[in-house]
Amino acid sequence: MSNVKTAISVLWVMFTFVIGAYYFVLTNDVQNLEKELAQINRDIENDIRDIHILEADWSELNNPERLKNLAGKYISLDFIKPEQIINYSVLPLDGELFEKPTMLAKNKKGVRMLANTER
Amino acid sequence: MRIFNVCLVDGVHFNKEEVHYIKQRTGVIAPVRRANITDRNGVVVATNLPTVNLFTKPKRVSNPSLIAKKLNEIFPDISYEDFLIKLTKKSSFVYLRRNISPQQQAKVNALGFPELEFQPSEIRVYPQKELLAHVLGNTDIDNVGIAGIEKTLNDRLTNSTKDLRLTIDLGIQYAIRDELIKAKEEYMAERATAILMDINTSEVVALASVPDYDLNKRDFKDKDIKFNFATLGVYEAGSVFKVFNTALGLDSGKIKIHDKFDARFPLKMGRHKITDYRVPPKWLSVGETLIHSSNIASAQMALKVGKDLQIKFFKNLGFWDKIQNLEIFEKGKPIHRSEKYWLDHTVATAAFGYGISVTPMHIITAFSSILNGGIYTPPTLVIDHSQRQSKRVISKQTSLDMRKLLRDVVIEGSGKNANIDGYEVAGKTGTANKIVDGRYIKGKNVTSFVSAFPISNPKYALMVIIDDPKPTKKTFGFVTSGWNACPTGGRIIARIAPQLNIKPNFDTSTQREKILEKYGIRN
Numbered sequence: 164m165s166n167v168k169t170a171i172s173v174l175w176v177m178f179t180f181v182i183g184a185y186y187f188v189l190t191n192d193v194q195n196l197e198k199e200l201a202q203i204n205r206d207i208e209n210d211i212r213d214i215h216i217l218e219a220d221w222s223e224l225n226n227p228e229r230l231k232n233l234a235g236k237y238i239s240l241d242f243i244k245p246e247q248i249i250n251y252s253v254l255p256l257d258g259e260l261f262e263k264p265t266m267l268a269k270n271k272k273g274v275r276m277l278a279n280t281e282r
Numbered sequence: 283m284r285i286f287n288v289c290l291v292d293g294v295h296f297n298k299e300e301v302h303y304i305k306q307r308t309g310v311i312a313p314v315r316r317a318n319i320t321d322r323n324g325v326v327v328a329t330n331l332p333t334v335n336l337f338t339k340p341k342r343v344s345n346p347s348l349i350a351k352k353l354n355e356i357f358p359d360i361s362y363e364d365f366l367i368k369l370t371k372k373s374s375f376v377y378l379r380r381n382i383s384p385q386q387q388a389k390v391n392a393l394g395f396p397e398l399e400f401q402p403s404e405i406r407v408y409p410q411k412e413l414l415a416h417v418l419g420n421t422d423i424d425n426v427g428i429a430g431i432e433k434t435l436n437d438r439l440t441n442s443t444k445d446l447r448l449t450i451d452l453g454i455q456y457a458i459r460d461e462l463i464k465a466k467e468e469y470m471a472e473r474a475t476a477i478l479m480d481i482n483t484s485e486v487v488a489l490a491s492v493p494d495y496d497l498n499k500r501d502f503k504d505k506d507i508k509f510n511f512a513t514l515g516v517y518e519a520g521s522v523f524k525v526f527n528t529a530l531g532l533d534s535g536k537i538k539i540h541d542k543f544d545a546r547f548p549l550k551m552g553r554h555k556i557t558d559y560r561v562p563p564k565w566l567s568v569g570e571t572l573i574h575s576s577n578i579a580s581a582q583m584a585l586k587v588g589k590d591l592q593i594k595f596f597k598n599l600g601f602w603d604k605i606q607n608l609e610i611f612e613k614g615k616p617i618h619r620s621e622k623y624w625l626d627h628t629v630a631t632a633a634f635g636y637g638i639s640v641t642p643m644h645i646i647t648a649f650s651s652i653l654n655g656g657i658y659t660p661p662t663l664v665i666d667h668s669q670r671q672s673k674r675v676i677s678k679q680t681s682l683d684m685r686k687l688l689r690d691v692v693i694e695g696s697g698k699n700a701n702i703d704g705y706e707v708a709g710k711t712g713t714a715n716k717i718v719d720g721r722y723i724k725g726k727n728v729t730s731f732v733s734a735f736p737i738s739n740p741k742y743a744l745m746v747i748i749d750d751p752k753p754t755k756k757t758f759g760f761v762t763s764g765w766n767a768c769p770t771g772g773r774i775i776a777r778i779a780p781q782l783n784i785k786p787n788f789d790t791s792t793q794r795e796k797i798l799e800k801y802g803i804r805n
Contacts, residue, residue, distance in 0.1 A: 212332045218318065222326040222409035227456030243780040245704040246788075253794045 315404060316425050317438075318445045319418065321452040322487075322665060326445075327414050328432070330404040330425070333381040336390060340371045343397045353378060356389045380423060381405045406432075408497035413455055415494040416510035417448070417663060419611060429508070431663060433611040447665040449485035454478060457777050459490040462746075465770040466492050469751035475511040476774065477642055481650045481734055481743045484659040484670070487782075489513075511747065513605065516614040516639045520714030521575045521763075522649075522730050523635030528572060528687065529652045530595045531583045533680040539568050539687075543579035551627040556581050559762075569687050572710065573695035577634040584633035585626065592629055593621055598675045599648035599658065601640050607660045607670055614641040635712060645732060646745040648675075653688070653708070653734045653743065656681040689737045696764040700733060700772035704786025705779050708740075709733025709771065711763035716750060726750050729763035731771040735779065736787055746771040 223229075234240040319328035343349065350365035357365075357379055368376050381403060382390070390398055406421045408414070419430015427436035431448070439446060462474040478488040493507045509515070531537030542565040549556040561574040571579040584592060596602060596618075604613045617639040619628055631637040643661060651658035656676040676684075688708035691697045696711040709732055716726040729748045734740045746767045757765035779786070 215318075215329050216331055218326045219329050219331060219407055219409045222329075225325055225452075226410060226413075227453050228460075231456075242777055245702060245776060245779065245786040246793075248704075248780060248786050249788070249793060249797070250790055253788075253790050253797060255794075255798055 316406065316421075316440055317443050319431065319439070320445050320447050321414075321450050321455075322448060323451065324445075324447070325410075325452050327410050327448070327450075327452070328406060328408050328418055331407050333383075333403050333405045334387050335380045335401045335403045336378045336382055336387075337399055337401055338369065338376060338378055338397050339374055339399075340369055340376055341374060343369050346370050349393075349395055349397065352393050352395075353390070356386055356393075357382075410452065411496045411498060412494045413452065413459060414450065415497055416491050416508075416512065416612075417450060417489050417610065418497060420497055420500065430510075430611060431609050434609050435664075448663055449480075449487060449665055450489065450663065451487050453781055454778050455488040455490060457781065458488045458774055459492065459494075461770060461774045461777065462490055462492045465746075465748060465766065465773075469748055469754065469757075469766045471748045471751045471766070473511055473747075473749035474770070475515070475642060475747045475749070476770075477512050477646050477745045478774075478778070479646050479650055479661065479743045479745075481654045481740045482659075484647055484650055484661045485665075486661055486663050487742065488778075489663075510610070510612045511642065511749070513608065513610050513641055513643045514612040514614045515747075516617055516641055517728050517747075518636050518639050518714045518717065519642075519645055519730050520635040520712035520728075521577075522645060522710050522712030522732050523633065523638070524572055524575065524580045524712075525649060525652060525684070525688065525710045525732070526595070526599060527580050527584055527633040528568060529676050529680055529684050530592060531587050532568070532683055533595075533676040534587050534591050536587050536591075537568060537583055539683055542567050543571060543576075543582045545571075545574075545576045545578040547578075549578045549581050549630070551581075551630055554627060556630060569690055572687050572691050575634075575696055575711065580633040581630035584629050589624055589626070589629050592632065593624060595675070596632075596638070598673070599644075599651065600660070601638060601644055601648065605641065605643050605647070605661060607662065608643065609663045613643075616640045616644065635714060642730070642745050642747055645730070646743050649732045649734070649745070650743045651675050652684050653681060653737070653740050685734075685737050685740070688734070692733070696762070697731070697733070697768055699764060699769040700731065700775065702735075702772050702776045702779070704788045705775055705784065706736040706738055706787055707733050707772070707775055708735070708737035709744075709768075711768050713762040727761055729761070729767040731763055731767035733771050733775070735775055736784060738787065741784060742782065744771055744774060746774065 316330050318326050318330075320326050340346075346366055346369035350362050350369055353365045354360065354362040360379065365378065368378055378398070379386075387400060390400075404425060406425055408418060417430055419432040420428055421432050422428050427433035427439065431446075432439070435446065458476050458478060462476055465471070466474040473491065473493065475491040476488065477486060479486055489512050491509075491511045495504070495507045528537075532539060545558060545561060545566045546563040548558075556577050558574075558576050558578050561576045561578075566574065566576050566579045568583075570576070571583070600606065601616055602618070604615050618624075619637065628637045647661045648658070652675075655678050656674050657672050658675045659672040660670045662670060685708060688710060689706065691711075692701045692707050692709055697707070697709045700707050700709060712730040712732070713727050714730075715722040715724070716728050717723070718726070727750065729751055730745065732743070732745045734743045748763075748767045748770065751761050751766040753759040753761050
């Protein structure tokens with residue numbers, strides 16, 4: 164009988180030890196994960212703040228006045244005028260370009276511009 | 283040690299900062315506490331940036347004069363005396379300087395005073411500076427909205443971190459503001475204002491009023507530059523009202539499009555006489571009334587329609603109350619007589635825009651409804667605004683008739699200077715005496731031009747207002763709308779229409795001839 168009691172006691176001790184060990188491992192893991200989570204959250208916050216700074220910077224770089232000045236300085240682009248937007252059917256046909264050879268010769272530059280630029 | 287710590291110490295302890303992160307994770311607190319505002323294409327126009335506040339607990343300060351001296355060297359805009367007062371204050375907490383830069387923070391740190399502490403903070407910045415000044419408004423030092431959209435939508439901006447998308451197009455806004463600055467300078471005006479509206483949805487695509495101010499400077503002293511004339515400026519619009527008067531007449535059925543009105547003699551209304559300015563004294567048709575902008579004929583139309591219908595129509599167009607639902611705080615309340623005192627002479631003068639004062643936003647919204655097929659939709663500055671209810675104010679046929687009539691005003695009448703080839707502009711000019719301190723001032727005017735384009739299938743409505751333009755050589759000494767607001771409107775349309783992807787409607791055969799001639803293929 165006393166052997167049974169001893170065995171039960173030993174089992175209880177072992178069970179308590181296993182539970183305690185399991186509790187320790189679990190709590191340890193949870194704490195590590197919480198710390199990791201806090202770090203991730205901190206990183207996310209830093210990233211969000213960085214994104215805000217970059218967005219503000221990007222917006223300032225895209226200021227229409229700045230873009231207009233840069234376009235004027237480097238690529239000589241100006242506003243589109245309504246008459247620059249034309250329908251394809253308005254352009255002369257190839258045949259028309261050659262219907263007056265003498266005139267074409269006279270206005271070679273104009274025809275070349277038309278052929279190269281507007282098409 | 284670890285076993286002891288984990289097993290016997292009660293649970294997991296988080297410091298304040300960690301609790302903050304956990305709250306963030308659960309959505310209780312956002313890392314940035316005020317949402318961005320973007321234009322309709324997603325370009326950020328208002329955002330929050332992290333900064334630091336410098337503070338101290340005065341009771342702990344051991345050497346206030348030395349600290350004040352050192353801080354004054356870093357922040358020369360705050361005097362030594364001011365710092366000293368703060369440092370010796372009998373309180374437990376005091377801000378020494380808010381929103382300091384990282385460089386300034388490093389310098390303060392280098393001083394090595396443990397009494398000086400830092401607190402993370404945020405500052406609202408507006409990367410586009412003055413471009414959207416009157417739309418966005420501003421926030422105070424605690425990031426609480428105090429004007430414009432920032433004030434009206436303060437709860438939305440603080441309760442959600444999702445970007446707030448405006449209907450404003452930054453490129454168009456810039457173009458319009460640029461033209462307004464030029465116009466203000468050219469006509470030596472006090473102020474120039476413009477609104478561009480999507481005629482079918484009443485979305486405000488651009489809203490600018492110059493002079494304006496850089497939102498980042500937070501200079502709240504000059505109230506004049508803060509004044510948003512587009513939504514707050516209540517004024518008598520003058521002949522622009524003839525659009526509404528004519529639409530009402532035609533829609534009521536009491537006026538037919540071919541009816542004629544006697545404009546040979548001034549119209550007597552009690553002690554007063556209604557006269558015309560440079561209008562041929564003859565019988566005028568409805569179209570001619572608009573083309574020549576006749577006050578006499580317009581008044582006769584209004585009298586024929588009557589008081590009740592006029593008031594009902596003005597109410598329908600929103601002229602009786604503040605603009606509903608518009609997400610901007612500064613909204614002007616129309617000024618008009620009460621129904622009881624809306625007598626015959628008021629009916630007559632209201633026909634040409636006197637005796638009732640509304641804001642430009644009222645006018646352009648009503649104008650849009652007249653030309654878009656007859657549907658009034660309250661204006662909005664925010665994409666996906668769901669609480670707006672549209673209503674019919676005139677029939678589709680009346681709307682189509684008005685398109686033709688107003689196109690003629692630009693082809694033959696006072697709107698000629700806005701007749702931009704290809705864009706089929708239709709509109710109406712208006713010039714009204716300016717009221718200062720309740721009295722009309724002779725020689726001072728507010729000129730308006732309200733237009734829509736392309737009128738064959740209207741997409742946008744534009745309103746330009748020039749406050750007190752001066753005569754110039756170029757305008758041959760005239761100060762009426764046709765010489766300032768109207769050409770400004772024309773220049774704006776010519777510049778923004780290609781940006782808005784509106785294809786010009788040219789007569790292709792004429793254009794073809796021009797091209798062939800230009801390049802020497804035709805004689």
